[in-house]
Amino acid sequence: MTLARLAALLAALTLPGTGQAEPPSLTVLDYSSLRGWDADDHAAALRVFLNTCPDLSAPDWQALCTVAEQQTNARTFFELFFTPVLVEDGNPALFTGYFEPELNGSLTPTPRYRHPLYRMPPEARQQPWLSRRDIETSGVLQGRGLEIAWVDDPVELFFLQIQGSGRIRLPDGKVLRVGYGGKNGQEYSSIGQELVRRGTYSAHQVSAQVIKNWVRRNPEEGAELLRHNASYVFFRVVDTVAPEDGPVGAMNRSVTAGRSVAVDPSYTPLGAPVWVEKDGTLPMNRLMVAQDTGSAIKGAQRADIFVGTGDKAGRLAGRLKDPGRMVVLLPIQRAYAMLPGDSL
Structure with a gap:
C-alpha cells in the first residue's frame, strides 16, 4: 500500500480517544526546522536503516536502498532523497522507552523456577481467544509441551510479555533468547493507568519499578491487577541473532539501542527513518528508524525508543x-503525493 493510499485510508478510521473520524494532519517540513539535525550522527542512522531496508518491497524504497548502500555521506543521502513530514492526529506526542529484559530461568521446572513461558497454541489463532485471566486460571496451556522455559519471578514474566522479547539466563550460565510469538487477540490495558484510576498513585508517580514493587508488596491484589490486562503474549525461541545484537523487532531484524523506535504502523511505515525530538530530563534529537511495533503504541505521535538490554x-x-515531536522521512515523491489537492 502506498503512503498516499494510506493517508486516504486513515481519513476513514476512527482515531483512538476521539470518537470521531478525521484524517491526520500532514505537514511537509524543511531540514532547517529539525532541532539538532546538523549535530546528529547520520552515519549511525544510515547503518540502522540499511539493516531493514532490503525488506521494503515498494519500488521507490528498493531504489533508495540501492543508493544507500553506495553512500559515503549519510547526511547528504537523507537530505537529497527524503522529505520530512510531520504526521499528527490531534493527540500530543508521547515518547516512552522499552528494553530487552534479562530473567533468571530454567529449561525444566523446579521449586524456584515454576512460572512458564508458553509457545502459542494452535487454537489461539482463532481470535480473540481467552483472556489473561482465563488462561492463567483454567490451566488450558498446562501439560501440552508448550513450555519454552520456567522463570523465578511472575512479575518479571508479566513485564517480559509487555516488552515482547528478552533473555533467559539459565543456571549453567547460558542464555536463551526469546521473542514475540503471538498473542491472544485481547485488548491491551495499562495497569499503570489502572493504579492511577484507583487512586493508588498519581500519574507522575507511576513507573515500571513502582508497579513491580506494589505488586510484590500486595501479592493477591497484585495478581488481580496484572489480570486487568487481558492481553497475553506467547513466545518463540530466537536462535538466529548474534549475542551482541539487539532483539528481533516487528521487521524480524535486530533492533539497535538508541536508533530503533517502535511506532504505530497505521501512521508511520515500518522501515522509514524518523526524526525524534524528545524533551524531558534526558532530551534527545536523533535520527532513528521505525523497526518495531507495540500493543500500547497507538497514534501518529506515539513512539517507544529501544534503549538496550x-x-x-x-x-x-x-x-x-x-x-x-516525531517527523517521518519519506521518499520525496511519496511525501508530495500526500499534500492536499493532489490525487490520492
Missing part, C-alpha cells in the same frame, strides 16, 4: 515518558 536499560526505559 538488562537492568540498567530497564531503569532508563522506566523513566522515559516525555513530550516532543
Whole structure:
C-alpha cells in the first residue's frame, strides 16, 4: 500500500480517544526546522536503516536502498532523497522507552523456577481467544509441551510479555533468547493507568519499578491487577541473532539501542527513518528508524525508543515518558503525493 493510499485510508478510521473520524494532519517540513539535525550522527542512522531496508518491497524504497548502500555521506543521502513530514492526529506526542529484559530461568521446572513461558497454541489463532485471566486460571496451556522455559519471578514474566522479547539466563550460565510469538487477540490495558484510576498513585508517580514493587508488596491484589490486562503474549525461541545484537523487532531484524523506535504502523511505515525530538530530563534529537511495533503504541505521535538490554536499560526505559515531536522521512515523491489537492 502506498503512503498516499494510506493517508486516504486513515481519513476513514476512527482515531483512538476521539470518537470521531478525521484524517491526520500532514505537514511537509524543511531540514532547517529539525532541532539538532546538523549535530546528529547520520552515519549511525544510515547503518540502522540499511539493516531493514532490503525488506521494503515498494519500488521507490528498493531504489533508495540501492543508493544507500553506495553512500559515503549519510547526511547528504537523507537530505537529497527524503522529505520530512510531520504526521499528527490531534493527540500530543508521547515518547516512552522499552528494553530487552534479562530473567533468571530454567529449561525444566523446579521449586524456584515454576512460572512458564508458553509457545502459542494452535487454537489461539482463532481470535480473540481467552483472556489473561482465563488462561492463567483454567490451566488450558498446562501439560501440552508448550513450555519454552520456567522463570523465578511472575512479575518479571508479566513485564517480559509487555516488552515482547528478552533473555533467559539459565543456571549453567547460558542464555536463551526469546521473542514475540503471538498473542491472544485481547485488548491491551495499562495497569499503570489502572493504579492511577484507583487512586493508588498519581500519574507522575507511576513507573515500571513502582508497579513491580506494589505488586510484590500486595501479592493477591497484585495478581488481580496484572489480570486487568487481558492481553497475553506467547513466545518463540530466537536462535538466529548474534549475542551482541539487539532483539528481533516487528521487521524480524535486530533492533539497535538508541536508533530503533517502535511506532504505530497505521501512521508511520515500518522501515522509514524518523526524526525524534524528545524533551524531558534526558532530551534527545536523533535520527532513528521505525523497526518495531507495540500493543500500547497507538497514534501518529506515539513512539517507544529501544534503549538496550538488562537492568540498567530497564531503569532508563522506566523513566522515559516525555513530550516532543516525531517527523517521518519519506521518499520525496511519496511525501508530495500526500499534500492536499493532489490525487490520492
